[in-house]
Amino acid sequence: MKINIAVPGFPVILTGGYKVMFEYANALSERGHDVMVYFVMALPYSQPHRPAWYLYLKSLWFKHQRPKWFKLHDGIATRSIYKLKDSALRRADVFFYTQCLVSLAAKGLTPKHSGVKVNLIQDIEEWILPSSELLKASWHVAATNIVIADYMVDILKQAGCTEPHIVHNWIDHAKFRVTNPISNRKRGSVAMLYHPLPKKGFQYGLNALRRCKALFPALTVELFGIYPNPGFEESWIHYTQNPTDLCSLYNQASIFLTPSLNEGWGLTATEAMASGCALVATNIDGLLVFAHDEETALLAPPADEEALALRLSELLRDDEKRKKIAQTGQQYVQRFSAKAATDAVEHILCSAI
Numbered sequence: 107m108k109i110n111i112a113v114p115g116f117p118v119i120l121t122g123g124y125k126v127m128f129e130y131a132n133a134l135s136e137r138g139h140d141v142m143v144y145f146v147m148a149l150p151y152s153q154p155h156r157p158a159w160y161l162y163l164k165s166l167w168f169k170h171q172r173p174k175w176f177k178l179h180d181g182i183a184t185r186s187i188y189k190l191k192d193s194a195l196r197r198a199d200v201f202f203y204t205q206c207l208v209s210l211a212a213k214g215l216t217p218k219h220s221g222v223k224v225n226l227i228q229d230i231e232e233w234i235l236p237s238s239e240l241l242k243a244s245w246h247v248a249a250t251n252i253v254i255a256d257y258m259v260d261i262l263k264q265a266g267c268t269e270p271h272i273v274h275n276w277i278d279h280a281k282f283r284v285t286n287p288i289s290n291r292k293r294g295s296v297a298m299l300y301h302p303l304p305k306k307g308f309q310y311g312l313n314a315l316r317r318c319k320a321l322f323p324a325l326t327v328e329l330f331g332i333y334p335n336p337g338f339e340e341s342w343i344h345y346t347q348n349p350t351d352l353c354s355l356y357n358q359a360s361i362f363l364t365p366s367l368n369e370g371w372g373l374t375a376t377e378a379m380a381s382g383c384a385l386v387a388t389n390i391d392g393l394l395v396f397a398h399d400e401e402t403a404l405l406a407p408p409a410d411e412e413a414l415a416l417r418l419s420e421l422l423r424d425d426e427k428r429k430k431i432a433q434t435g436q437q438y439v440q441r442f443s444a445k446a447a448t449d450a451v452e453h454i455l456c457s458a459i
Contacts, residue, residue, distance in 0.1 A: 107455060108140045108198040110221050112212070114152075114205045116145045116168040116186055119332045120175045120348075122373045123228050126254075126275060127204050128176045130226075133448040134455075135179045142196060143178065145186040149207040151235055162188050192219040200224055200455045206231045206244035213247050222458045223248035227270070229370030229392070230261060233305070242266075250458045252451065254371045257391035271454050274395060275371045276447040277380045277439060282353050284382040288432045291360035293425055294324045296418070297383065298363040299374045300331035300345065307388065307408060311365030314414035315343075322422045328359060356381035360428055361421055367408045369393055379403075379439045384432035386417045396442070402435040 111131050117124040128143070135141045145168060147161040156164075168186035172178055187194040190211040195201075201221035203212060209225055217223065225248035235241045242265040245251060251270035253259060262270050298311050319325045319342060329338065329345045330352070338345050349355050356362065362378035362385050369392030376396055379385055385403035387393050397403035404420060406413035421428040 107200060107459070108196070108221070109134060109200045109202055109455065110142055110144060110195055110198040112144045112146055112190065112201065112203040112208050114146055114149055114208050116147070116164070116171070117173055123204060124173070125176060125373070126228060127226070128173070128178055129444070130448070130451060131182055132179050133444060134452065135182050137448070137452065142183045142185070142198070144195065145184070146190050146208060146211060147186060148189045150210050151240065152207055190215060192216050195220045199459050202226065202455065204228055206234055206241055209244035209247045210240070217249070222250070224250045224252065224455060224458050227251055227253045227258060227262070230258065250454060252454060255392055255395050257394070271450070273447055273450045273454070274442055275373065275376070276442045276444050277376050278444065279380060279440065282356070282377045282380040284357065284436060285353065286357040286382065288382045288429055288436070291382070292358070293360060294322055294422055295326050295328070295359045296361045296363055297328045297330070297356060297359035297378065298365070300329045300333065300336075302333060302336070305366065305368040307365035307367045310409055310411045310414060311363050313411040314365065314418060315363070317411065317415035318418050318422060321419060325422065328355060330355060352377065353381055356383055359383050360432070361386060361418065363414070363418065364388065364393065365414055366390060366393070371395070376439050376442060379435040382432055382436050384421055384428045385435055386414065386421065388414075396439055402431065402438045404431065
């Protein structure tokens with residue numbers, strides 16, 4: 107197959123949604139498919155608004171550049187383009203894309219030229235568009251929709267869409283694995299992603315950790331993220347910007363905290379589970395595919411720092427329970443494999459044609 111893949115803008119820093127698309131690009135290329143990735147600059151309703159000349163110059167600047175934080179296979183061509191239109195794309199069998207703005211921009215593309223449209227929906231992106239009606243309209247553009255979590259199926263069906271395919275995200279188990287035995291982890295060592303986006307719920311997580319520190323003086327916290335250190339002053343909190351070896355970071359922690367208010371899929375949570383961390387998380391739809399209370403994780407309501415602190419305290423007090431949750435979670439996420447996900451996506455793309 108000839109597969110055109112499109113993503114919004116040019117990702118200069120690591121972002122989960124882009125990472126997923128690039129991993130599929132590599133996996134499909136490895137199977138012999140002809141893959142090309144497009145970075146689309148001018149998109150409808152995008153914020154902040156940029157003048158047309160700026161976006162056009164940006165498309166020229168990034169025209170033949172490739173993301174530095176992800177290694178796309180050499181056989182995959184890339185190109186930044188100003189707008190989505192048939193004349194800007196090569197002829198292909200499939201136009202595989204992600205994000206609601208790209209979907210709305212793709213409305214005028216001709217399947218006979220650019221490929222049959224297949225939309226990978228990685229989140230219910232209510233914060234991107236000015237109305238829920240526009241978001242629903244974005245789900246009706248593609249001939250085929252794929253969702254990454256089960257709860258999204260009913261949402262799309264209620265919006266009048268044909269039932270989407272479910273393909274869960276996958277973990278690179280060669281990269282994220284247990285290198286430090288679960289039983290050997292230092293008690294009271296917690297890791298958490300730092301992200302300033304409100305939906306990530308970081309402040310609730312940080313406040314929960316501060317509550318726990320008052321009860322467990324030996325508590326230490328490893329924060330990491332792509333953003334500069336915002337100024338964590340506590341000596342028991344360490345921050346790493348752009349860690350080069352996330353697997354080692356996870357393996358030094360006994361617990362991973364995910365305080366999100368909204369997620370399509372918690373990528374860092376599944377990576378940490380695969381690496382042997384016991385998960386404490388919020389009971390939101392985007393985590394419930396793999397976070398099962400009292401089995402693979404301990405769950406608390408979103409935006410409730412007291413409840414999060416209580417669930418953390420359970421594992422800080424009871425190391426046997428921490429080990430059991432970590433082991434069960436690590437075994438459970440083995441099902442999210444590259445082969446299973448790529449098999450499913452490849453079949454869906456072929457069927458769409």
